[in-house]
Amino acid sequence: MRFLLPAVSSVLLVAFLLCADARPVYSNQYPASGNGVEDSGTAASAPVHIMAFGDSLTAGYGLANAHSFPAVLEGELLGMGYNVRVTNAGVSGDTSAGGAARIAWALESAPELLILELGANDALQGISPDVTRTNLAAILESCRAHGVTVLLAGMHAPRNMGEDYAARFDALYPDLAREYGVALYPFFLEGVALDRTLNLDDGMHPNAAGVRVIVSRMAPVVAGMLDALR
Secondary structure, X not given: OOOOOOOOOHHHHHXXXXXXXXXXXXXXXXXXXXXXXXXXXXXXXXXXEEEEEEOHHHHXXXXXXXXXXXXXXXXXXXXXXXXXXXXXXXXXXXOHHHHHHHHHHHHHXXXXXXXXXXXXXXXXXXXXXXXXXXXXXXXXXXXXXXXXEEEEEOXXXXXXXXXXXXXXXXXXXXXXXXXXXXXXXXXXXXXXXXXXXXXXXXXXXXXXXXXXXXXXXXHHHHHHHHHHXX
16 A cells, blocks of 8 residues: 655755754664673563664654654553564664665664664655665665564655656665565555644654554554564
């Protein structure tokens, strides 16, 4: 099923780019142990390490850490009975090129499942979909080399970028999912995009309620992948 993002005004696009300040928001998301093994040292006690790797939408721009996507997803999965820890590898303002440049370092913390959410800033900046595809492919190659399972979260280009650009951009996510054999979540902002009640005042970043909607829709998908891992 395809989820299309309606046209977005140039004011909102500028707001998004200004809010995405390109500063890392890392705060204890890469524990020194790197493997999540508890003190008992038994395999059964080790939570599954899920990494949310993305931009400001992952980082939780404008929100307290407790309301960010990784924190809310972790709480939801724990409530569903899954032993997990979800680390926040989101960098506000990041493009696919930024993600490709830091993926090797991120994978040093040994995630078992990586949620890849990048590309929104590429589209807003009018970066060629071919470039975005190449960068995302590099990230997927790195994950494959490390044996990391990936959930690729799709994004849709604003329609004011032109129909040709939007068609090429939108298609790169399902194309990459097929090429690399990874799971695809068609649109990260499904159910939230352009709903004023679910976004911050900039109209682009989910508020706490919006994050809960995203998690409620994505958590069952992640849970199914966790079942397959174990």
